[in-house]
Amino acid sequence: MELLSCTQNCLRCPVAFLLLAVAGCSALRLSVPSPVIHGIRGQPLTLPVHYDVSMSTSSIQIIWILERAQVPARYLITSVNQSVMPDLEFQHKFTLKPPNASLLISSLLLSDEGTYIIKVNIQGKTTVSATQKIDVSVDVPVSKPMLQMEPAYGAVEHVGNVTFKCLVMKGTRVMYQWLKDGVPMEDTSSYVFSMNNDSFTIVPVTKSDIGNYSCLAKNFISEMESDVVTPTIYYGPYGLRVFSDKGLKVGEVFTIDTGESVRFDCSADSNPPNTCAWIQRGNNSTEIINYGPYFKLLSGKVRHKTVDYLCRAYNNITGRGEEMQFTVIITPIDPEKLSQVTSSLFPLAAITGVSLLIILSIGLLFVWKRYQLHKAIHWKLQSRRPSTEYRRTPIFSGHEDAMNDFGIYEFVAVPDSSLPHRVPGLASNILHIQDGSCTIYEVIQHVPETQQDDSHS
DSSP, X not given: OHHHHHHHHHHTSOGGGHHHHHHHHHHEEEEOSOSEEXXXXXXXXXXXXXXXXXXXXXXXXXXXXXXXXXXXXXXXXEEETTEEEEOGGGTTTEXXXXXXXXXXXXXXXXXXXXXXEEEEEEESSSEEEEEEEEEEEEEOOOOOOEEEEESTTOEETTTOOEXXXXXXXXXXXXXXXXXXXXXXXXXXXXXEEOTTSSEEEESSOOGGGOSOEEEEEEOSSOEEEOOOBOOOEEXXXXXXXXXXXXXXXXXXXXXXXXXXXXXXXXEEEEESOXXXXXXEEOSSOXXXXXXXXXXXXXXXXXXXXXXXXXXXXXXXXXXXXXEEEEEEEEEOOOHHHHHXXXXXXXXXXXXXXXXXXXXXHHHHHHHHHHHHHHHHHHHHHHHTSOOHHHHHSOOOOSOSOGGXXXXXXXXXXXTTOSSOOOOTTOSOOEEEEOTTSOOEEEEOOOOOHHHHHHHHO
């Protein structure tokens, strides 16, 4: 393809130079990666160039030239083999390192924009040459844009307009793009854009225009997006409806039971919120009964069984209003329904009573156990307390002197007694307490004196 292009260009040469031109096309190929390069002001820039030679050469010459509109062409730098000869005016600005033909610009200025032309001459048996062009633009990066909205306080739907302006303090060749909710805006009949797209107006505003708007400023080397601005649009009321927390609604008719207290709410889509008025309609008369988004109806205080009401919503900013009429029918309580309610409450009451009885029984049992435990501990402590009478009274095992075994023994059991009892009129008492039982044994010994005297004799 490239050979065909070279051939087509050579056909334009005079016939006398046809063979020389064809030989040149095949011997030298000069190329650049991109015909357009965008540079940043104050930054260095390299113009890359590649060439191939398919013949023996004795010398290679590289020439760079700058062309600008309405300005004569300027030679920037040239080289022959390894010898570099810059223009003295630009000797510190442009750098060339042969045999590399790429040109380095040290620091770009806006005046460095233009078309850079490179010409390479190859000398061997014959001299061939090739030329390429690179268009260079120099830009300043854009700063973050500021978004202004007029009017700032908002606009009324179908009446007012809203204008957005995108302001950029720094940047060259700035292009503007408008976004709504992060998506590029589509052109519609209600959007009017300026010539350079840095502002647009919504004529007139509607509810659908509510959203987050931002401006994207960009050029060939940078882009920045502004902060989001949300316009205030006053609209409505739309979609007025009435609903209640109780009762049965069929269409615009509410059916409630006698004695019920029902709350009715009135709502609509509106900005700012609506001002609501509740109106009761009678025979050729109306009466305002409440202001606000809701009102409560006490069915027991209503004289009629069927009452017509009206909810009227009004937007003070847009000047628009909407109303909705509804009917309330008060019905007596169904005996079957009342019996169902009573029958459903009876099992619940029975379960509650049984539960309370069980809880009370468990509590009493716990208290009684605590009392018995306290009583047993007290009895044990009393049984271990020393007694002077107990120390003075001898304890007989029944295996000492047989004379001591004679007597009268009486066993007295006192159940569940906290203190020991004494039997009056007895000669001696022996107190014995057994752990674990509440029984007291008293052993009584009595020996007649006559029997004792006989034994001594």
